[in-house]
Amino acid sequence: MAQQFSIGEMAKVGNCQVQTIRYYEEIGMLLKPSRTAGNQRVYTQAHRDRLNFIRHSRELGFSLAQIRTILALNDDPSHCCAEVDKIARAHLSEVESKIARLDDMRTELQRMIGACAGGLVSDCRIIEALSDHSLCLSDEHQK
Amino acid sequence: MAQQFSIGEMAKVGNCQVQTIRYYEEIGMLLKPSRTAGNQRVYTQAHRDRLNFIRHSRELGFSLAQIRTILALNDDPSHCCAEVDKIARAHLSEVESKIARLDDMRTELQRMIGACAGGLVSDCRIIEALSDHSLCLSDEHQK
DNA sequence: CTTGAACCTATAGCGACTGTAGGTTGTAGA
DNA sequence: TCTACAACCTACAGTCGCTATAGGTTCAAG
Numbered sequence: 001m002a003q004q005f006s007i008g009e010m011a012k013v014g015n016c017q018v019q020t021i022r023y024y025e026e027i028g029m030l031l032k033p034s035r036t037a038g039n040q041r042v043y044t045q046a047h048r049d050r051l052n053f054i055r056h057s058r059e060l061g062f063s064l065a066q067i068r069t070i071l072a073l074n075d076d077p078s079h080c081c082a083e084v085d086k087i088a089r090a091h092l093s094e095v096e097s098k099i100a101r102l103d104d105m106r107t108e109l110q111r112m113i114g115a116c117a118g119g120l121v122s123d124c125r126i127i128e129a130l131s132d133h134s135l136c137l138s139d140e141h142q143k
Numbered sequence: 144m145a146q147q148f149s150i151g152e153m154a155k156v157g158n159c160q161v162q163t164i165r166y167y168e169e170i171g172m173l174l175k176p177s178r179t180a181g182n183q184r185v186y187t188q189a190h191r192d193r194l195n196f197i198r199h200s201r202e203l204g205f206s207l208a209q210i211r212t213i214l215a216l217n218d219d220p221s222h223c224c225a226e227v228d229k230i231a232r233a234h235l236s237e238v239e240s241k242i243a244r245l246d247d248m249r250t251e252l253q254r255m256i257g258a259c260a261g262g263l264v265s266d267c268r269i270i271e272a273l274s275d276h277s278l279c280l281s282d283e284h285q286k
Numbered sequence: 287c288t289t290g291a292a293c294c295t296a297t298a299g300c301g302a303c304t305g306t307a308g309g310t311t312g313t314a315g316a
Numbered sequence: 317t318c319t320a321c322a323a324c325c326t327a328c329a330g331t332c333g334c335t336a337t338a339g340g341t342t343c344a345a346g
Contacts, residue, residue: 006323006324007323007324008322008323008324016303017303017304018323018324019303019304019305020302020303020304022325022326023302023303023304027302036311036312037311038310038311038312038324038325039310039311039324039325040310040311040312040323040324040325041324041325049274052274052275053273053274056273056274056275057273058302059248060248060251060252060273061245061248063301063302064301064302065301070270070273073264074264074267074270076264077263077264077265078263078264078265079263079264080261080262080263080264081259081260081261081262081263081264081266081267081269081270082261084259084264084267084269084270085256085259085261085269088252088255088256088259088269089256091252092249092252092253092256095245095248095249095252096249098245099242099245099246099249102204102238102241102242102245103242105202105203105204105238106235106238106239106242108203109203109231109234109235109238110235112231113228113231113232113235116224116227116228116231117224118223118224118225118228119223119224120220120221120222120223120224121216121217121219121220121221121222121223121224121227122220122221123224124217124224124227126224126227126228126231127213127217127224127227130196130199130200130203130213131192131195131196131199132195132199149292149293150292150293151291151292151293159334160334160335161292161293162334162335162336163333163334163335165294165295166333166334166335170333179342179343180342181293181294181341181342181343182293182294182341182342183292183293183294183341183342183343184293184294201333206332206333207332207333208332
């Protein structure tokens with residue numbers, strides 16, 4: 001007999017909360033599982049695989065909408081891989097621009113913190129820097 | 144007579160939308176301005192400065208709650224700067240760990256995309272990699 | 287005096303969950 | 317068999333920081 005899983009076991013495997021699994025079911029990311037006589041969800045290995053896919057994709061930062069699309073493409077195995085590739089590349093460039101923005105933030109924060117002499121807030125360089133954008137060395141984070 | 148600003152001018156200055164300004168007022172980040180006879184908001188330079196502070200802090204990634212705290216500290220000018228410094232340092236380290244996580248994502252995405260030969264989805268290395276966490280070179284993004 | 291942009295309020299929606307309330311089921315030990 | 321108690325169930329509100337929509341009013345230019 002095929003292996004079965006409770007929602008709690010699924011949550012452990014997927015490294016997420018029980019509510020998250022129910023949420024995925026609600027929005028149609030996971031198929032509705034069968035139930036016990038007492039109305040509790042019973043999952044199969046197929047559910048587990050799908051949850052793994054979703055969770056791993058989420059860890060890599062894909063949106064649920066992107067994951068939904070990839071899963072749909074996957075369901076048509078004769079389909080060309082190009083679209084999956086396109087989604088992954090788009091996501092990569094999004095990740096890269098997030099990194100760039102955060103790098104700018106880091107630079108500016110370090111500069112602000114470095115300038116702080118630790119006196120009264122009336123002399124605080126951090127507050128001064130936050131007050132006035134023109135004090136920024138770079139304007140990268142404006143974009 | 145002191146300079147006055149409409150909500151639209153404020154939005155331009157703050158590089159945000161008109162609704163955002165009304166939202167800041169609603170949640171108490173900006174003081175309620177006076178109104179014209181026709182019930183339209185009229186802002187002063189003080190409002191503008193405060194909006195600048197908020198928007199610049201947001202661009203640097205501070206949460207509204209953090210900004211609220213810093214503004215409160217600022218309102219007590221005899222207060223020591225140490226707490227402001229603490230918030231800024233905490234935020235910096237958050238930014239740094241976000242960068243680290245995104246760097247891991249980038250590495251993994253590049254690896255996946257690099258492995259894709261461009262055939263059918265049934266042979267797709269990207270989908271394979273998403274399906275199975277154990278295929279990851281690093282497990283950094285699990286944390 | 288008309289047109290149209292800019293303003294007003296109130297409320298719902300976004301993404302991806304997370305938390306709460308209040309009830310039911312399953313299981314392990316006495 | 318009884319009793320705890322963890323794990324499950326549904327339904328719905330809340331998080332963050334806006335953004336969008338509907339339906340109405342005011343302001344300034346021509």
